[in-house]
Amino acid sequence: KKRFNIALLPGDGIGPEVISVAKNVLQQAGSLEGLEFNFQEMPVGGAALDLVGVPLPEESFAAAKQSDAILLGAIGGYKWDNNEKHLRPEMALFYLRRDLKVFANLRPATVLPQLVDASTLKREVAEGVDMMIVRELTGGIYFGEPRGIKTNENGEEVGFNTEFYAAHEIDRIARVAFETARKRRGKLCSVDKANVLDASILWRRRVTALASEYPDVELTHMYVDNAAMQLIRDPKQFDTIVTNNIFGDILSDEASMITGSIGMLPSASLGVSGPGLFEPIHGSAPDIAGQDKANPLATILSAAMLLKYGLGEEKAAKRIEDAVLDTLNKGFRTGDIYSPGNKLVGCKEMGEEVLKSV
């Protein structure tokens, strides 16, 4: 039997509900493939602030760091919205990303045939959308120095941040993207703003230089403003997209909304070595927390990504993916993806249905 240590970071809002459901599914899929999991649950975000006064307690980070893979629920809530910056729940995410060095954020945006009507896009535009956004996660304007707010020589306040990329940071995320595209439909679109930003000029140059190592991948470039348009005009044109941290933040959220079912979308954040961080892309949804209304499928699919990308256990991952499709085919729907003619279920019941199909 293979054994793995999994750190569970439920976080806030609906986080604990979806993690508890996804944990059961993960355990079941694993045990059918001869895997044994040792789960360790630790507080992060608002939950940690309430317990010990910091968003990412040292013990939580240590448990995450020492694990084989991390499954996170969701972070944040109104309650802590007016906290000072360093005492905001989201800081847990930054510290985790930075200190685990998970520079590659994989965000699939897929429109399932069963859910195509959930999109606000016309059926013929949304149908068949299947892309992967590879977002750089530990560099760029999120972390660049200098940054701050200060008073200048005229006594005026100024605010500033630095968009910064070193060649090796671009190269390593580009490699992940080329490899990803290679395993998909072989098309990679690099998104930048090279007609304005120097950091983008370097980005484009490095990505272009690597292309010769991946002759089986077709590389194109697109400006970020055009990409924001093309995602709406014809999202099917995209296979794999690679872009920087801030553009990736914006475009991956845009792409997820195009699918119409952000309650369905998982994500993976990977480094060179060490555990990966797996989490649904949706937020903590404080409005419906504790009401058994949340859609656990994004977290369940994040558990599948954990198996596939984090542990290399593709068979167990496939079990989960198939079980989710099966459950949707049987007509089970949480409120966020419900449409007439289907069976409305809560978070727990959805989890039980998936369990049956694993």
Next chain:
Amino acid sequence: KKRFNIALLPGDGIGPEVISVAKNVLQQAGSLEGLEFNFQEMPVGGAALDLVGVPLPEESFAAAKQSDAILLGAIGGYKWDNNEKHLRPEMALFYLRRDLKVFANLRPATVLPQLVDASTLKREVAEGVDMMIVRELTGGIYFGEPRGIKTNENGEEVGFNTEFYAAHEIDRIARVAFETARKRRGKLCSVDKANVLDASILWRRRVTALASEYPDVELTHMYVDNAAMQLIRDPKQFDTIVTNNIFGDILSDEASMITGSIGMLPSASLGVSGPGLFEPIHGSAPDIAGQDKANPLATILSAAMLLKYGLGEEKAAKRIEDAVLDTLNKGFRTGDIYSPGNKLVGCKEMGEEVLKSV
């Protein structure tokens, strides 16, 4: 009779065609309201590069600067795509914006009832969309220093740009936005990334502080990633949006694509004093240049914005807006907005039809 000097900058691709049509419409609407125009046409962009080797010749800038308002066609084309940065057509736009100090870029995104099916969004989502994006145009990461590409102490190339806003830059664009919202439906949404960027924290603080001067305007704040989603989920929720240069670039293009008819959308760039710059938001479309296929309505509507925002001639502006609606109601359509049952016309014929209705 009131006289105005208008600088015409046709630029590249379809620029000359749409400017020539819009000029006639502008002249006609003006003369019916007792306005006389003195037009001066000057080369910019690729056209200027070919003629004199620079994207914005001094004479062109001087003519623009001394005019009462500027109408620009479009800039750029494949031909100059591999030029070095300072010899790219787009540089003309930067120099114009920077040196005319037109810090406020107004970009309406409206779905006309006649064209609702042109959107890739479902009819019920697209119908009635009517928003104004106020984009800061002369600051932020587009112009911030330091910027560049250099080799660091380890011999590695690094690329960097600076997102920078001074308090007065935020205040002046926020005021334009509050005034704009006041004349519309009284709702202003300020878009930033204050959970990550220091420049955004200052942005949000300044905008919030100004709100007390505009008690009739309802101010909300939204993170840029969420805004990218909400524009797709429910674009009707927005009235006026204010945001920085780079977020405005991305979101205004996204919003324009939501309308499905970017061939219809005008823009205005305004400073404190001096001439405003008015241009369609679409590009130079080299593929169809010179074929009389371009949609001139975005430039015609830019001429309407020129009258309204540039010269304060609301009546003449209204004439043009009404004439455009009239022409659409009669069923005239260029290829980009054509749907069966309508009359397909070219650029010139569309212009003549609008002229008849002015």
